[in-house]
Amino acid sequence: MTVSRETDPAAIEPEPAAAAVLAGDRIDVLRAFTQDLGERGEELGLIGPLEAPRLWSRHIVNSALLAPLVQSGATVADIGTGGGMPGLILAIVRPDAHFLFIEPMERRCAWLTEQIERLGLTNAEVRRGRVEEFHDAFEVDQVTARAVTALKKLVPLTAPLLRDGGEMLFLKGASIQTEIEAAEKALRKHRVREIAVEELGAGLDVETTRVFRAKIVRHG
Numbered sequence: 001m002t003v004s005r006e007t008d009p010a011a012i013e014p015e016p017a018a019a020a021v022l023a024g025d026r027i028d029v030l031r032a033f034t035q036d037l038g039e040r041g042e043e044l045g046l047i048g049p050l051e052a053p054r055l056w057s058r059h060i061v062n063s064a065l066l067a068p069l070v071q072s073g074a075t076v077a078d079i080g081t082g083g084g085m086p087g088l089i090l091a092i093v094r095p096d097a098h099f100l101f102i103e104p105m106e107r108r109c110a111w112l113t114e115q116i117e118r119l120g121l122t123n124a125e126v127r128r129g130r131v132e133e134f135h136d137a138f139e140v141d142q143v144t145a146r147a148v149t150a151l152k153k154l155v156p157l158t159a160p161l162l163r164d165g166g167e168m169l170f171l172k173g174a175s176i177q178t179e180i181e182a183a184e185k186a187l188r189k190h191r192v193r194e195i196a197v198e199e200l201g202a203g204l205d206v207e208t209t210r211v212f213r214a215k216i217v218r219h220g
């Protein structure tokens with residue numbers, strides 16, 4: 001029996017036009033990843049049972065909206081990459097930057113490693129562990145995160161990874177202003193400056209999203 005996309009709740013959402021706009025000539029690699037995540041993600045505990053019908057818009061394109069903010073040549077640490085959002089999506093569409101996926105869960109790390117190999121990504125590596133364990137291990141140019149923890153905790157967790165002048169890019173929901181107010185002390189302590197909340201995705205055929213964007217200024 002064949003089940004149509006309209007009636008099968010597990011069917012993967014049709015691709016929005018925004019995907020090709022953001023991915024450019026990397027769209028085929030992005031499609032290969034999305035297909036695999038849609039087919040195996042629920043069984044592997046990477047996405048919830050209701051996510052396949054909104055996989056492209058809620059997860060893939062939502063992550064890819066950050067791509068224009070990644071600096072060419074940057075080393076980017078994605079914290080709590082989980083099933084790949086946003087780090088793996090960004091590694092696919094931005095081959096000109098290098099990505100570290102920091103993730104403590106073994107099964108998620110195994111998935112990410114498998115995808116890096118399967119998709120032939122040469123600009124990404126998995127570091128298994130909690131971000132706190134890497135505070136003295138390296139300095140990066142940018143950190144990204146989605147759905148890991150509130151800003152108040154995320155700032156002390158990620159600031160020590162950034163070089164002086166390095167940038168935070170956190171995908172956030174509608175409560176971002178409340179999160180910023182609650183994080184005031186942490187933002188001051190870690191010398192987080194040039195704070196901006198930007199709306200991404202206007203004019204595309206997906207929901208817009210908010211990004212918390214700020215720089216660490218240790219000197220001056």
Ligand SMILES: C[S@@+](CC[C@H](N)C(=O)[O-])C[C@H]1O[C@@H](n2cnc3c(N)ncnc32)[C@H](O)[C@@H]1O
Pocket residue numbers: 079080081082083084085086102103104105108129130131132145146147148
């Ligand atoms: C809700 S999931 C979000 C996954 C992915 N970022 C997304 O948007 O789909 C949160 C992820 O953060 C990871 N995580 C939780 N605490 C962490 C920490 N201290 N350091 C690094 N990753 C952490 C979890 O293992 C989990 O994979």
